[in-house]
Amino acid sequence: MDVAKNIFIRVTLYDGSEGFGEVAPFPDISGEDQATCLAAFPTAAQALLGIPATQFRHISKQLLASTQSLPALRCGLETALLDALCHAARIPLWGLWGGADLRKRETDVTLPIGEIENVLGTAKDWYHQGFRILKMKVGHDVDDDIRRVAAVGSACPEATFVIDANQGYTFDQARAFLQAIEKLSIPVHVFEQPLHRDHREEMIMLKEQSAIPLAADESLRSIEDAYQLLEEKAVDIFNLKITKCGVIESVRIAEFAQVSGIEIMVGGMVESRVAMGCSWSLVLGMGGCTILDLDMPLLLAVDPIQGGYHYEGSWLHPWHEPGLGMTLDVDPATVTCIE
Numbered sequence: 001m002d003v004a005k006n007i008f009i010r011v012t013l014y015d016g017s018e019g020f021g022e023v024a025p026f027p028d029i030s031g032e033d034q035a036t037c038l039a040a041f042p043t044a045a046q047a048l049l050g051i052p053a054t055q056f057r058h059i060s061k062q063l064l065a066s067t068q069s070l071p072a073l074r075c076g077l078e079t080a081l082l083d084a085l086c087h088a089a090r091i092p093l094w095g096l097w098g099g100a101d102l103r104k105r106e107t108d109v110t111l112p113i114g115e116i117e118n119v120l121g122t123a124k125d126w127y128h129q130g131f132r133i134l135k136m137k138v139g140h141d142v143d144d145d146i147r148r149v150a151a152v153g154s155a156c157p158e159a160t161f162v163i164d165a166n167q168g169y170t171f172d173q174a175r176a177f178l179q180a181i182e183k184l185s186i187p188v189h190v191f192e193q194p195l196h197r198d199h200r201e202e203m204i205m206l207k208e209q210s211a212i213p214l215a216a217d218e219s220l221r222s223i224e225d226a227y228q229l230l231e232e233k234a235v236d237i238f239n240l241k242i243t244k245c246g247v248i249e250s251v252r253i254a255e256f257a258q259v260s261g262i263e264i265m266v267g268g269m270v271e272s273r274v275a276m277g278c279s280w281s282l283v284l285g286m287g288g289c290t291i292l293d294l295d296m297p298l299l300l301a302v303d304p305i306q307g308g309y310h311y312e313g314s315w316l317h318p319w320h321e322p323g324l325g326m327t328l329d330v331d332p333a334t335v336t337c338i339e
């Protein structure tokens with residue numbers, strides 16, 4: 001991707017507290033885009049006027065009904081309200097979730113599918129900058145994928161891997177890929193979404209045969225999906241993303257995963273530190289997240305945000321200012337206002 005068409009939302013509460021949210025629609029996953037989100041925004045937002053932000057679970061339920069097929073829009077509105085609420089309460093957003101684990105944490109970094117020489121070059125660049133968890137996209141061509149992963153594995157000997165097929169494989173392809181990776185002894189934390197999200201029986205079979213933990217990403221878009229995936233024992237890990245579920249629905253899924261003994265990884269779409277800061281707040285506040293896939297702001301050409309959390313190489317550091325701790329400095333001439 002060369003460009004992400006996102007939307008920033010600013011909310012002002014009655015006491016003057018302001019909050020920011022980001023809508024980062026990803027058409028391939030949820031079908032929504034910037035235009036559909038902008039069209040639905042006024043109605044969804046106006047319906048919330050007058051409801052205290054302290055009732056954020058009630059608000060989330062209302063948004064779940066009014067923006068059912070627009071989870072990124074829901075996520076943006078929720079983030080802005082929660083940020084504003086935390087500004088009013090003068091607590092960081094992670095404080096709202098309980099501040100379970102405030103350690104700095106290491107994120108992976110994503111290597112897209114491409115020509116092997118190009119991917120190898122990019123991998124070595126990140127590796128030399130200290131990145132040790134490499135996320136490799138696969139799912140187009142099994143042999144090509146195996147060759148690419150093996151090449152990066154031997155060029156970056158201390159690296160460990162997150163592999164993501166984005167639903168690209170058939171059952172036989174996924175099994176062949178897994179067998180090859182196991183034979184090569186490449187250290188893989190997780191294999192994300194090898195099969196199409198509707199092919200649940202094959203997912204269950206694949207999990208039974210795989211020594212590498214499997215994660216649901218595209219298969220996990222609601223708490224109901226989480227219940228079903230657990231009941232069917234279809235995966236080992238849930239990949240949580242606020243942009244595909246909304247913020248409070250993600251909190252519910254994380255709570256459910258923790259009491260059910262399912263591992264949690266936290267990821268994102270193509271987004272800035274606003275949406276990713278909210279995801280990072282869940283890691284800090286709720287604890288129990290084993291894999292962080294929060295690298296996207298590192299890949300953006302421009303960071304439109306001031307303040308908030310920061311990266312030191314592959315490490316995300318917590319912040320201590322209220323809310324997300326961020327301000328948004330944009331040229332007013334480039335802003336479209338919907339009141």
Ligand SMILES: [Mg+2]
Binds near residue numbers: 164166192
């Ligand atoms: Mg994924």
